[in-house]
Amino acid sequence: MDSQAEGLALIEAMLPEGCGVSRETVHRLGIYEVLVKKWQPAQNLVAPKTLNEIWVRHIADSAQIYSAYPQARIWVDMGSGAGFPGLVTAILLKAEGEDYHVHMIESNGRKVMFLRTVARELGLNVTVHNDRIESVLKNWEGPIDAFSARALTSFDKLCEFVSPFIGDGTVGVFHKGREFQRELAEASHSWEIDLIEQTSKTDPDACIVILRELLSKPQ
Numbered sequence: 001m002d003s004q005a006e007g008l009a010l011i012e013a014m015l016p017e018g019c020g021v022s023r024e025t026v027h028r029l030g031i032y033e034v035l036v037k038k039w040q041p042a043q044n045l046v047a048p049k050t051l052n053e054i055w056v057r058h059i060a061d062s063a064q065i066y067s068a069y070p071q072a073r074i075w076v077d078m079g080s081g082a083g084f085p086g087l088v089t090a091i092l093l094k095a096e097g098e099d100y101h102v103h104m105i106e107s108n109g110r111k112v113m114f115l116r117t118v119a120r121e122l123g124l125n126v127t128v129h130n131d132r133i134e135s136v137l138k139n140w141e142g143p144i145d146a147f148s149a150r151a152l153t154s155f156d157k158l159c160e161f162v163s164p165f166i167g168d169g170t171v172g173v174f175h176k177g178r179e180f181q182r183e184l185a186e187a188s189h190s191w192e193i194d195l196i197e198q199t200s201k202t203d204p205d206a207c208i209v210i211l212r213e214l215l216s217k218p219q
Contacts, residue, residue: 004030007055010201014060014067025095028122029059032091035121036082039114045082061175061202062088065148068173068198068208072145073100078133078161079152080104083115085175086148090124098125105129105136133161140165150175155183155209159191163214172211175200180207190217 011021033054036045050057062085073093077086086104093100104126106112112130119126129136147162147170155176162172176183180197187193194213200206 003053003055004033007060010056010060011063014063014201016067016070022095025091028091028094029055029088031122032083032087032118033059035114035118039117043082043110043114045111045114046084056202058082058084059088061085061200062150063092064198064201064208065089065150065173065175066092068210069146069171072171072173074143074145075100075102076137076144076147077102077104078147078149078158080106080115080128081108081111083118085150087115087118087124087126089148090119090126091122094122094124101125101127103127103129105131105133107132137161137164144170146170147172148174151177154186155180156187156190159187159193159211159214162211163191163216166211166214172209172214174209174211176207176209177203178205180209190219191215192217 008021008026036054037051039045040051046058065085066089075089077089080086086102090102102125104115106115106128109130112128115128119128144165149158158172158174166172192215196210196212198208200208
């Protein structure tokens with residue numbers, strides 16, 4: 001099975017029952033793949049050794065964010081980089097209609113150009129914020145259903161970023177690696193945490209964490 005077929009099979013298995021990957025979605029994901037490979041030599045968007053496995057290592061891996069919390073329609077993706085998972089989330093949401101929006105926060109100007117190019121080419125409801133995460137969230141106005149982040153920073157730092165927003169229906173959905181239990185123990189010194197942990201479907205050593213409630217502990 002080639003990388004695309006394997007990646008699509010994984011995505012199909014992740015989606016809610018009765019929801020397949022439409023032809024239009026496959027087409028948009030294919031354009032995204034082409035653009036990543038076109039921009040890669042100049043921007044180093046992904047680790048070079050993963051480029052030929054992009055459908056599994058990046059696209060299907062990112063699709064787990066959407067599949068973990070598909071009811072969310074307004075996402076904030078922090079440290080968006082090459083758009084994994086934010087652009088994948090937007091592509092999957094677009095298949096359901098236009099009632100969605102993905103905000104992407106990225107401080108690297110060149111990567112911002114790439115994210116905006118993909119969003120424009122695919123007609124996605126995406127806003128790319130070219131600034132630091134703290135600066136964007138400090139002045140945030142408007143609803144947020146869910147935050148996302150992939151390979152960004154420690155769990156404690158993620159909690160710090162999203163703490164003013166989590167609860168009352170707003171969650172964080174984060175990719176975490178094999179060090180997550182250590183990171184969770186460290187974060188628990190500062191935070192009361194309610195979360196759900198799911199094993200990653202693309203890496204048995206990784207997990208998807210759904211952060212549902214977060215309260216700061218007295219210091």
